[in-house]
Amino acid sequence: MCEDPVRYGRGGDVMRSGLDEFVAVGLGFLVIAVVAVALYRPRIQRSTSYQATVVPLANIMDVGFIILSPAIVLIAGFRAPFVMLAICLVAIAAGFAIAYNIRHYEPIEGSDRNADRIEGTAEWALLVASMVNIAYYALLLTALILLPLEAFTTSRQGVLAAAILAIVVLVGVSGGMGRLNRLGDRTTAFNLAAVIGVVVAFSVFNVQEWLGGRWVLGDSPSIDTDGVRKMIGLFAIVQGFEASRYIGVRFGAQERITTMRVAQVISSVVFVVFILSLLVLFLPPSVKSDGTAVFIVSQRIGGAMPWLLLVAAIGSQTSAIIGATSSRSDMLVEHKVPRPATFLIILVPAIVLVLVADVTTAVNLASRVFAAYFLIQIALAAMLARRQRNIAAVAGFVLIGLVMATILIFGLPL
DSSP states (O other), X not given: OOSOTTEESSSSOEEOOHHHHHHHHHHHHHHHHHHHHHHTSHHHHHOHHHHHHHHHHHHHOSTHHHHHHHHHHHHHGGGHHHHHHHHHHHHHHHHHHHHHHHHHTGGGTTTOHHHHHHHHHHHHHHHHHHHHHHHHHHHHHHHHHXXXXXXXXXXXXXXXXXXXXXXXXXXHHTTOHHHHHHHHHHHHHHHHHHHHHHHHHHHHXXXXXXXXXXXXXXXXXOOOHHHHHHHHTTGGGGOOGGGGGGOTTTSOHHHHHHHHHHXXXXXXXXXXXXXXXXXXXXXXXXXXXXXXXXXXXXTTTOTTHHHHHHHHHHHHHHHHHHHHHHHHHHHHHHTTOOHHHHHHHHHHHXXXXXXXXXXXXXXXXXHHHHHHHHHHHHHHHHHHHHHTTOHHHHHHHHHHHHHHHHHHHHOOXX
């Protein structure tokens, strides 16, 4: 990947000591161990607040943001943390519509024809968005498998992704999805710990460079119209919080609303901090904005850093595929679709997509379809708010609806 993994900087003329590497990467692994042990404690695992928080948090904080974050830095330069913050704030604003519908639609669900029709349309939009998202998860997972083996090509990526999804279809149709779900549930805490460990390692690297007087940014690229459109096309990396809308069987309305907001705040802080930690590594731009970028520069932190990334990424993406497939299967079963057929409905389109699209195209398409889903949810919230003569809420929902429409219409792939 990188010719000299211990060199850092614009000219590659500053050597990092072995101790610096050991501390940065070692602290990353230590944080993974400490956080995982803490989250696996029986009292935490049994906590309903933890369970309600981890559902949206695990959906939001998959490793996709780590792989795609360099693209934001390479496009926006030193403005990238503010861009990431803006994307997170858009997601938080959309979360208010989800919370409003939890509080005001669910009590009347099934008894209001107009509201039910809008919600039904939103659910089908979510199903389509999930098909695209599963394809994105599979493409990212296969890239992570092939890149360390130096065997990556777009065709191999597509074929391997299709094979992985075909296996999930066979497992689901044969009735084995329950075992995969239990495995996914048990690995969620570790996956979250791994993501946090990666962010900590990158942050420690930045502190070391600052203390050593080496934290210097190079030239920052200018942003053109296409750059802005590409950045809004990355909205899919902050979605996942809508999962709180569909776990009402297990958790009460207020608990879901509160934990969804907690998950959004935690993920927003992690996203912005990670983007900030990338600035010194990517300015001025020295690598392509593809899935290899973060692996290339991570070697400057320490020789073991790419492997830490790999552990976090493969676990996260595998759980994401299982979780998304299972939850959408549950949704279809509620609509009287036989369980085995649900896996074909969800995964066959995803298999077709991985054979014709790459990661960046898939994430842009997912952003557009999720924007359509949130636009429908916002329309439902605005209708309910208008009935209640809550003019301020209506105005807010119209504003965020316009933002979602902008993402839907103008977002571009990287």
